[in-house]
Amino acid sequence: MTDKIESRPEFGSPLDFAVDQQARITMATVRRAVSRGDAVLAYQPVVQANRTETAAFHEGLIRIIDETGRIVPLRDFMPLAETTELGRQIDCLSLSLGLKALAEEPSIRLSINMSARSIGYPAWLQTLRAGIAEDERVTERLILEITESSAMGMPELVGRFMQELQAHGVSFALDDFGAGYTSFRYLRDFCFDMIKIDGQFIRDINQQRDNQVLTRALQSIAHHFDMFTVAESVETADDAAFLIDMGIDCLQGYYFGAPTIVPPWKSPSSAAQRN
Numbered sequence: 001m002t003d004k005i006e007s008r009p010e011f012g013s014p015l016d017f018a019v020d021q022q023a024r025i026t027m028a029t030v031r032r033a034v035s036r037g038d039a040v041l042a043y044q045p046v047v048q049a050n051r052t053e054t055a056a057f058h059e060g061l062i063r064i065i066d067e068t069g070r071i072v073p074l075r076d077f078m079p080l081a082e083t084t085e086l087g088r089q090i091d092c093l094s095l096s097l098g099l100k101a102l103a104e105e106p107s108i109r110l111s112i113n114m115s116a117r118s119i120g121y122p123a124w125l126q127t128l129r130a131g132i133a134e135d136e137r138v139t140e141r142l143i144l145e146i147t148e149s150s151a152m153g154m155p156e157l158v159g160r161f162m163q164e165l166q167a168h169g170v171s172f173a174l175d176d177f178g179a180g181y182t183s184f185r186y187l188r189d190f191c192f193d194m195i196k197i198d199g200q201f202i203r204d205i206n207q208q209r210d211n212q213v214l215t216r217a218l219q220s221i222a223h224h225f226d227m228f229t230v231a232e233s234v235e236t237a238d239d240a241a242f243l244i245d246m247g248i249d250c251l252q253g254y255y256f257g258a259p260t261i262v263p264p265w266k267s268p269s270s271a272a273q274r275n
Contacts, residue, residue, distance in 0.1 A: 023080065029066050030077045034089050038065045041097045042259035046111070046230060046252040049244045056250055057109035057143060060101065061259050062094040088121040095124065099131035102138040105265055111143035111173060116150040119161045132168065139169035145196070147175045155186040162191060173230070178218045187225065194250070195222040199233025202253070206238040212246075219248060 033039065042063050045055035064072045081087040091114050098112035118124040132139055144165070151158045151174060162172050171193040179198045197218050205211045215231070222229045231243045234253030243251055257264075 023076075026072065026076050027080060027086070030064050030072055030081065030090075031086060033064045033066055033072070034086065034093060037093065039063060039090075039093050039097065040065065040261045041094070041101065042261050043110075043263055044252060044259040045257045045264065046250050047256050048250055049248055052240070052244075052251065052256065055257075055264070057111060057141075058264065059111045059113075059145070059252065059259075060094065060098045061113070062090060062097070063261060064090070082115060083117075087115060088118050088124060091115055091118040091121070092124045092127050095127050095131070098142070099127070099134075099138060101263065102141050103131070103135050105263070106137070106141075108265055109141040109143065111145050113145045113147075113175065116146055116154050116158050119154075119157055136168075139165075142169075143171045143173055143193070145173045145175045148177055148179050148198075151190070152186055155189065159190055166191065166193075174227075176232075177222070178214065184221070187221070192225075192227050194228035194230055196230040196232050196252070197222075197248075199253075202231045202233045202239065202243070203235065204239065206236070206242040212242075215243075215248075216246065219246065 040063050041060035043058040043060055046057050046059060047054065048056045062074075064074075064077070066072055078087070078090075081090060095112055095114065098110050102108065102110055114124075146158065166172065172191075173194045173196055174187075174190070174192045175196050176198045177195045178201055195218070197215060201211050201215045201218065203211070205215060219229050228249045230250040230252055231248045232252050234240050234243065234251045234255050236255055240251055240253075240255055
């Protein structure tokens with residue numbers, strides 16, 4: 001009698017295997033692109049509530065470009081890259097592009113995303129120091145955005161780093177505020193210049209009573225610590241009007257402009273307005 005041997009696939013289901021293979025291909029593609037420096041920033045405006053027609057500053061969002069010229073969706077690689085050296089290399093590239101844009105256009109203010117993990121990464125620190133040394137005036141127009149989960153993971157390191165850079169004029173924003181990791185003890189010790197309220201509380205705020213209550217609470221905490229508030233993911237006129245009436249300081253989202261790889265200050269309409 002022949003024994004029946006049940007197959008036990010090492011990789012789970014065929015779908016799991018396919019997803020794993022695609023993730024490996026994507027990560028390899030991103031590594032090659034980063035090593036070549038094939039990336040651009042996409043700029044999204046952040047407007048003041050009392051002057052929504054002009055941008056107070058822009059957020060520079062990294063976009064990685066593959067061999068075919070296609071932009072690789074951030075969601076396809078950043079969660080995996082964040083905890084590895086690739087994430088630090090992406091932060092270096094993003095910072096380098098941001099510092100270059102600030103040096104080329106003295107009229108803009110720009111925020112750049114970073115992970116707290118990059119504070120201890122020599123190449124990232126060297127990129128920052130080199131950019132400041134080349135033009136010290138960029139520090140007053142540079143905003144570094146650190147996600148809430150990243151900052152709260154190593155509060156002592158982040159706190160010391162912020163104090164050092166703020167002395168040179170750099171501003172700091174706490175990104176995704178309220179996303180679930182907040183330690184108010186650490187928030188008190190930090191000196192963030194602004195807090196960006198996570199988009200999950202902002203979408204449909206005009207109609208969602210729960211979001212209204214939670215956003216007001218986050219706004220109250222931020223203002224108590226003398227921090228500006230930025231509402232993320234503002235997508236409709238009704239939500240924008242509600243937030244402005246509520247007293248939010250700044251707004252960001254598709255209602256005011258989608259991220260664009262063409263710098264808005266270089267567009268024909270911007271040039272005409274300056275002239």
